[in-house]
Amino acid sequence: MTQKQIVNTQISEIIFKASKLSELTDKEVLLLGNYSEDHIDDLCNAASSIRDYGKGRTVTFSPKVFIPLTRLCRDYCGYCTFRVDPGQTENLYMSPEEVLNVAKAGENLGCTEALFTLGERPELKYVEAKEWLSIHGYDSTLDYLSAMTELVVKETKLLPHANPGTMTHRELNTLKDSNPSTGLMLESTSELLYQVGGPHEFAPSKRPIVRLKTISIAGELRIPFTTGLLIGIGETMTDRMESLLEIRNLQRRFHHIQEIIIQNFRAKPETPMAESPDAETTEMLWTVAAARLILGPSANIQVPPNLSSENYEVYLKAGINDWGGVSPLTIDYVNPEAPWPLITNLKSKTESAGFELRPRLAVYPEYFLDTDEYLPLDLLTKVRELADDEGYVKDGINRYV
16 A cells, blocks of 8 residues: 555544544544545544534524724734734724723624733833823733723623733633633644744744643633634644644643634735735635544534635534624624624524524533533623523524524
8 A cells, every 4th residue: 555545544544433432542633634635525524423413403603792902912923914003003902981882882782792802912012002001000901901801791791702812820810700701812833833934923922832821821720711723824734733632632631622713814915924825615624624523522613704704604514513703793803804794694504504503602501501610600690691591692593683
């Protein structure tokens, strides 16, 4: 047998093993880095059957508002148009009034999540940010974020989900009181990405070791956590499998990773990666399906529908069970060129593929429905008041269509 034939046989055996709900070894996971279009259908079929076993035919989404608390950032990533310098914006930070206006408008539309996304520690780079925070009585951007998530919890029915970058033990512990979940994309463990010319060359917070440390601290603190991969920024398929292994290892230790996002890169004008090709659909399908085989039937695996607007329903056959946050009010400020699908269209496409679409909260049912291990009592009480008997949003999809 040729080496290619040997690898093809091994991949077939791995797919069969996983389809029987047997956990893959690290070596077997890495062998899935041998991407092959010959196996894509079998891989997706196995991923679908594993998803059906663990999650049934229910696919969820989170009705949300997007609150870009600040777009200032100490990092420069080669694909990002979200970050700005102080001279490019009139408002360095959103004011408390602006935050509440967005949150309350979303509440009126039935939203249940307030996604706080912001740049990484801009006060370490920009004196303007440090001065703004000082004038308003805050030591850091993370301190201001904590105050704003507390404000949203106090003044609305929305549940904050903070995504501010790398965090310390103190910062995560503070956010825990007002955020039923937090998040940080691992993106990739590839060392190539922060070498000279790589997309993370000038982004110190994107070093895998510091991102893995944040995810680990969240586990120690029992915080339901969202993480995931960014596909198509220069990493290899083997890099993706290694990244998924790191996520699996953390989940084995702490059982706190509530969802894994597989997000496709989209080239944006006026960035260093403007001429780079978008992530290819079949490679995305392979990565999504491999994630299901690696992480198993209990994992919540998400693909954002707005980043594949023409054919996002194809990822249902690769084993996903969540569409992530979808907003009836705010744009995706990280990907402003990619509008959210209308919830009516999302429902139609999901149902046409044989699934039921249900709205969820910012924290998944398994982290609050039958356990008090993860959320502080006051926050747990609020979450449960918003949920039905199965842990989904009360009144279900009828609130939105």
